[in-house]
Amino acid sequence: MREVPGAGHPGLTAAPRRLQLHFFDAAASDSVFVEQATCDFCDQTLATCAPISGLALSSPARAPIGGAQFGCLRCFEAGRFFVDNPLESFFTTPPQLSAADRARLQATPPFRAWQGAQWLCCCAAPMTFIGVWDHADFELHGHPKPAAAYFAEIGVNAGEFDYDREWSPRRSAHAEATFYAFRCGTCGRHLGYADCP
Numbered sequence: 001m002r003e004v005p006g007a008g009h010p011g012l013t014a015a016p017r018r019l020q021l022h023f024f025d026a027a028a029s030d031s032v033f034v035e036q037a038t039c040d041f042c043d044q045t046l047a048t049c050a051p052i053s054g055l056a057l058s059s060p061a062r063a064p065i066g067g068a069q070f071g072c073l074r075c076f077e078a079g080r081f082f083v084d085n086p087l088e089s090f091f092t093t094p095p096q097l098s099a100a101d102r103a104r105l106q107a108t109p110p111f112r113a114w115q116g117a118q119w120l121c122c123c124a125a126p127m128t129f130i131g132v133w134d135h136a137d138f139e140l141h142g143h144p145k146p147a148a149a150y151f152a153e154i155g156v157n158a159g160e161f162d163y164d165r166e167w168s169p170r171r172s173a174h175a176e177a178t179f180y181a182f183r184c185g186t187c188g189r190h191l192g193y194a195d196c197p
């Protein structure tokens with residue numbers, strides 16, 4: 001399992017819990033919900049939380065935001081608070097968003113990325129983030145194509161990275177790039193992009 005941004009930070013939980021939203025369908029640990037803390041909305045201890053201080057929050061639904069330090073994943077999914085995902089977070093020029101997509105995207109927590117999460121678009125809509133990929137994922141989804149060929153095909157900035165150095169089983173001990181994968185909710189294709197510290 002390759003290192004992802006923020007891994008190794010004390011207090012991180014490795015829970016394999018999935019966060020399933022319209023634009024986010026991946027391990028919750030790929031999102032900003034990675035702290036084990038007491039939720040200030042439901043008081044559950046050792047909950048999988050996002051630090052409120054690091055988030056732009058909008059429209060608290062049921063509980064006052066003032067003074068809250070952590071919000072848990074369950075309270076987030078229950079709509080007790082919103083994580084504000086800035087709409088300028090697109091890798092390329094975004095399409096005209098429908099009102100429904102705009103609202104959904106604003107309520108989608110960013111995934112953890114070295115240089116900040118950026119959404120890819122396909123079929124005139126934002127794609128769904130489906131996780132951080134390593135070699136096994138490229139092999140699985142690209143089969144029967146070689147993993148490196150599939151990376152070159154779906155990586156929108158693949159030309160800036162050396163697959164063998166960063167992702168292959170023979171990768172460098174200094175490999176540090178991370179690949180963020182997306183699926184189009186309309187045509188089903190995969191795309192992704194890579195970044196590094």
Ligand SMILES: [Zn+2]
Nearest residue numbers: 039042072075
């Ligand atoms: Zn809670």
Ligand SMILES: [Zn+2]
Nearest residue numbers: 122123184187
């Ligand atoms: Zn598409």
